[in-house]
Amino acid sequence: MAIEVRIPTILRSYTGGAKVVEGVGDTLGDLLVDLDSRHGGLRGRLVTEAGALHRFVNVYVNDEDVRFLGALDAKLSDGDSVTILPAVAGGAFGFAATAAIGDQKLAATVEPDRRVFAADR
Amino acid sequence: MARYESLLDACGGTPLVGLPRLSPTVPEGAPPVRLWAKLEDRNPTGSVKDRAALFMVRAAEEAGQLRPGDTILEPTSGNTGISLAMVAKLRGYRLVCVMPENVSIERVQLLRMYGAEIIFSPAAGGSNQAVATAKQIAAEHPDWVMLYQYGNEANARAHYETTGPELLRDLPTVTHFVAGLGTTGTLMGTGRYLREKVEGVQVVAAEPRYGELVYGLRNIDEGYVPELYDATVLSRRFSVGTRDAVLRTRQLVEVEGIFAGFSTGAILHAALAVAHEAVRAGRRADVAFVVADGGWKYLSTGAYGGTLADAEEALDGQLWA
Numbered sequence: 451m452a453i454e455v456r457i458p459t460i461l462r463s464y465t466g467g468a469k470v471v472e473g474v475g476d477t478l479g480d481l482l483v484d485l486d487s488r489h490g491g492l493r494g495r496l497v498t499e500a501g502a503l504h505r506f507v508n509v510y511v512n513d514e515d516v517r518f519l520g521a522l523d524a525k526l527s528d529g530d531s532v533t534i535l536p537a538v539a540g541g542a543f544g545f546a547a548t549a550a551i552g553d554q555k556l557a558a559t560v561e562p563d564r565r566v567f568a569a570d571r
Numbered sequence: 572m573a574r575y576e577s578l579l580d581a582c583g584g585t586p587l588v589g590l591p592r593l594s595p596t597v598p599e600g601a602p603p604v605r606l607w608a609k610l611e612d613r614n615p616t617g618s619v620k621d622r623a624a625l626f627m628v629r630a631a632e633e634a635g636q637l638r639p640g641d642t643i644l645e646p647t648s649g650n651t652g653i654s655l656a657m658v659a660k661l662r663g664y665r666l667v668c669v670m671p672e673n674v675s676i677e678r679v680q681l682l683r684m685y686g687a688e689i690i691f692s693p694a695a696g697g698s699n700q701a702v703a704t705a706k707q708i709a710a711e712h713p714d715w716v717m718l719y720q721y722g723n724e725a726n727a728r729a730h731y732e733t734t735g736p737e738l739l740r741d742l743p744t745v746t747h748f749v750a751g752l753g754t755t756g757t758l759m760g761t762g763r764y765l766r767e768k769v770e771g772v773q774v775v776a777a778e779p780r781y782g783e784l785v786y787g788l789r790n791i792d793e794g795y796v797p798e799l800y801d802a803t804v805l806s807r808r809f810s811v812g813t814r815d816a817v818l819r820t821r822q823l824v825e826v827e828g829i830f831a832g833f834s835t836g837a838i839l840h841a842a843l844a845v846a847h848e849a850v851r852a853g854r855r856a857d858v859a860f861v862v863a864d865g866g867w868k869y870l871s872t873g874a875y876g877g878t879l880a881d882a883e884e885a886l887d888g889q890l891w892a
Contacts, residue, residue, distance in 0.1 A: 514807060515778075515807070515809070517808070537796055
């Protein structure tokens, strides 16, 4: 038995269009190395050069965010289901739009981080 | 005391009700595991967002950023717009909402009823077009004030100062707090307060997992994380799919008589997960979760009846939380 991995639309160019692929590994880090051996380039989109999960990628093991389970060191077992998703919070329109017009006279006291503003590109 | 000087004074102070039928059964002699619902639909406009809207407007007033007659700009079709419309009406501001023209008719009717003005962006072009329209309007009106709920500390502070203390007062034995993850304000504010007061409390996020259409157009590099989000406040974070959210929303009304929106179903799904874990571990648990709003605004989706597969299809591509 292997680990089932759900791939988001934007990363399916690395899996020949497949929505779901299979891999093996005792940890998430091992699994991504295993996947990269068949789907070259995939790991590089998920893991930074410093070896951490990319900030705008969320990975879930059995529907739970791996950042609270040890991130790349999160333990995996046969039969687990792994889901990869881009970071999108609820109310995506509201966030993108407010972020995009963040130069407006702003009553926010937390400094907006320009790097996370999606819609400017 | 249930008498208030005005509607704004009646914000918060919502009931916490036990769910004796949905709480898991524990083996004889084992410590109890109980679920508790914080009924945020009992706020003045029917959602948890009233707390944040009121605190954000007050904070802007106190900082001198908002003066009587000013215009507030809010790009939203959701509960925050409805809450802000009510607060703006009572505090003497004009509210302009920018939203895609394909939002549900209930939203538009509610906002107009509360006196908000609506500027529609064309449905064709999706959220990118909506964002472009919002930017254009903002550029034409540099004096309009945007409260920016994703980065406004008053959003989280509303929950630190009200939701958190209410929960602790009503449930001093709380072991878990579960809420939805959107702006992250509810979880950050309530979570920080409870962590300061309750040793070992678990703060659990339930994040809606939408249909592929919602994620489809986004590049990994175009993702975003709200400025308010601080992962160290959370203990765990669950991703809940549409089908599970619908299933739990239906269960909540069928078994306990609580008619809620679909984001509450996602929250209940996570709450049940931690409750059942506590049963398996033989640990006592008092799991409090947020009922974010009632189901009224979502009836037109048709997702309260029919098969789960039909409901999933009806909600596919929608931001249901």
